[in-house]
Amino acid sequence: MAINVYFAAAAALWPEYRAALQTACAAKGLDVALSDAAPDPAAVDYMVYAPNSEVSDFTPFTRCKAVLSLWAGVERIAPNPTLTQPLCRMVDSGLTEGMVEWVTGHVLRHHLGMDAHILGQDGVWRGEIKPPLARDRRVSILGLGELGTACANALAALNFPVTGWSRTAKQIEGITCLSGDVGLTEALSRADILVTLLPRTAATENLMNAERFALMPMGSFLINPGRGPLIDDDALVAALEEGRIVHATLDVFRVEPLPPDHPFWAHPGVTVTPHVAADTRASTAAEVVAENIRRGEAGEPLLYLVDRKLGY
Structure with missing residues (x-):
């Protein structure tokens, strides 16, 4: 059965990330169903997330095993009281x-x-x-x-x-x-x-x-x-x-x-300078996302798990 992955980020990023995520997940041997359309929240296994998406209430995503941020900073995500799922920040080699x-x-x-x-x-x-x-x-x-x-x-x-x-x-x-x-x-x-x-x-x-x-x-x-x-x-x-x-x-x-x-x-x-010091690259970020999905499915510790008390 495919793993349902919901891409909840800016729409303009979807074409590039769709291809990168498909490649990275396939390399990990993961059978995933990727979507950027509003899904049945109860069917989502993992959410690839950025605060510029339309999702602000995480309550309906009852099956979601982790929210995988595309941003290194999580100060706009971590304080959300509806976010009870594990949250992982983005640390990727390109950034x-x-x-x-x-x-x-x-x-x-x-x-x-x-x-x-x-x-x-x-x-x-x-x-x-x-x-x-x-x-x-x-x-x-x-x-x-x-x-x-x-x-x-x-x-x-x-x-x-x-x-x-x-x-x-x-x-x-x-x-x-x-x-x-x-x-x-x-x-x-x-x-x-x-x-x-x-x-x-x-x-x-x-x-x-x-x-x-x-x-x-x-x-x-x-x-x-x-x-x-x-x-x-x-x-x-x-x-x-x-x-x-x-x-x-x-x-x-x-x-x-x-x-x-x-x-x-x-x-x-x-x-x-206009916030250009480091940017998340789809190719390398997708590898981090895919590895965390693999870990989540294998019951292994997630990478870059956010400590909610510390805020990072």
């Missing part, structure tokens, strides 16, 4: 690779001072702009999940001294790992370049406020591809005006698209 490339690119951009030469094509020979070696530029990463760890390892391989901070203690070879309030203070104090890759939770809302920006070295850089609400926008603008932060490269915001009248657009010390 991780994309994030590593984006973060590494912008760290190197600020480390090397590329903007001065790329934007300064005005006949002025700026030979005085000589960056230190990577080993002399300290990078701190807030968040040591799958994405933060991958970025930390990539930057350490380039010889940057990398400090990582997480809510709970972790150990990663070659990375200075800190945790707790004292650890956060230390991570910020040594952040010549700060990368924020934490999930959005009640504990991380406005984590980077005026008090914490003040802990960073004067003339440092901020890179945020994590979540917009991690940053107190007004506090960041003040830190930029003070020179505490020389430049902030931001990929995520409280409101997206970022409103045209937001001060970030006009600020010379801010680069706005």
Whole structure:
């Protein structure tokens, strides 16, 4: 008997995901019936889900064994009181690779001072702009999940001294790992370049406020591809005006698209990118979905199961 899989996400994604899911499930030996049409909820075995779908009430899906998110962040899904099914977040190799490339690119951009030469094509020979070696530029990463760890390892391989901070203690070879309030203070104090890759939770809302920006070295850089609400926008603008932060490269915001009248657009010390740091690729995401369906059918632990109390 076929396993009923309901694709509850943006309609525009269906053609690409249908083919990718069929291929990935077949490779796992799974007999699945895929559908993007509103099914009999009581017949659904697994739901492939994104918050931009029409489904907001999970109560009718009484047979559903797991909700498999296509998004890495689950802050718009996990708090739903009707969601009693196991929820798995998306961690896929394509998304991780994309994030590593984006973060590494912008760290190197600020480390090397590329903007001065790329934007300064005005006949002025700026030979005085000589960056230190990577080993002399300290990078701190807030968040040591799958994405933060991958970025930390990539930057350490380039010889940057990398400090990582997480809510709970972790150990990663070659990375200075800190945790707790004292650890956060230390991570910020040594952040010549700060990368924020934490999930959005009640504990991380406005984590980077005026008090914490003040802990960073004067003339440092901020890179945020994590979540917009991690940053107190007004506090960041003040830190930029003070020179505490020389430049902030931001990929995520409280409101997206970022409103045209937001001060970030006009600020010379801010680069706005339109939430492109990492995207879920259908081909690699489908492999993760198929593996979790296989695990669910085999009675094995699901991958990337969300802890509802923590919110990630």
